Amino acid sequence: MNIVQSAWVYLNDPLNWTNPGGILDRLGEHLTISAAAVAIGCVVALPLGVWLGHSGRGGGLVVLVSDLTLAIPTIALLTILPLTILGFGKPPIIVALAVFALPPLLSNAYTGIRQVDPETRDAAKGMGLSGMQLLRRVELPLAIPYLAAGFRTAAVQVVATTALASYVNGGGLGQIIASGFGLGISAAGGQILAGGVLVAALALAVEGILALVERLITPAPLRPLRRKTDRQTMATGAA
Template sequence: MTDFLAAFQWLFDPVNWAGPSGIPARTGEHIVYTLLTLLIASIVALPIGFLIGHTGRLRGLAVGVSGALRALPTLGLVVYLALIMANISIVPPLIALTILAIPPLLAGAYSGLESVNRSTIDAARAIGMTEWQIFAKVELPLSLPLVLGGLRSGALQVIATWTVAAILPVGGLGRFLFDGLPVQNYPEMLGGSIIVVVLALVVDGLFALTQRLVVPRGVAAGKVRADRAKDPWRAFGVTVPGRQPVP
């Protein structure tokens, strides 16, 4: 408890909120690094995932590659890239974390398109839609919640792992951990960890809200009608005594 009190004292100390190494500056760096990583990973993973989900080809290869990339030790990869590139800038951790972010984005993309009901796609083809129109107007809108789920998972991994990437002299919230460790400034280390946790929770909440908002209104309305058809009382949250719920 004493450690947490000391950490919160460090967090609310005005001295730690000023300058290029203050909490706002480090948080801003962490967010920029995360956005840049997700942007590069999205450019690589989403088109491939959409192509696999739309055509149904090479899914096994994608699953195998994703599993292999997930198994890579990120910290070791960061150090290895820094050594072979003779570069201690942002580039090695950016490459390593982009590799880390690709698997969840790739899985979300092809799983999202695969989840679309095939009869819906067949109906779109039957009315004369091109393959591009089917993807843009049918598959993509219906798959957005799962696609965003993959992006959400990748974002949380990247936020957490950029902290570890501060083993190199780069910015971000990980600086509080690696700068506080040599001088045994545990309030700074714990305070920096708390900021990372809060940032991850905020980002997770924003993605969760966005996932709910992107569900097409027709899909949401259809789900409500299906629930009412199964059990009209259940749709309104009413439980009738002595009545068995409809599965």
């Protein structure tokens, strides 16, 4: 039996799904960790990016924070943070992944607010809108394509990277891969491949669901802008 067949057998064994520590348990851990990390990233990055974009200042700060967080290897944070006051367990893993979620959330929030046409801002101010009214009624609605694209990118990246939590015994689907390596490739190569397929499938599912949500919440006149934003996000990721 080759490794692909072994992976197929592993995925089709109901006990591998329902046993304690099986696929369903690991999937729940994976989603919980990922959701918490993205939520923390949103709480930190979105208000900061929106405020900086609204004020027209801090473009250099956004680039600096994004570059710094991208430059820090996630696996390094996963091994260092448990040695701090956070201790071992889920909290340091969530914090490490939240740091990884910051760049797309912060940069897209800032860019989304800054891309609003200055003439539109001037017209809104001429109608007597205050700064907060301008932000709430004009800038944020027009920035929806950027905000949604940043959230989608962050969520997919975090879901894919959460597999690294297994290196510090943090659970998630990556634990299936780590357990397979512990048994040896010759004995559990199918399990290792199955774990990788599960992580990839989950990331693709999250991408598809959030792409649909992004389309639904983006007003029809802004959808060409959403497609342009998606291309810019993909180009930034490739760079």
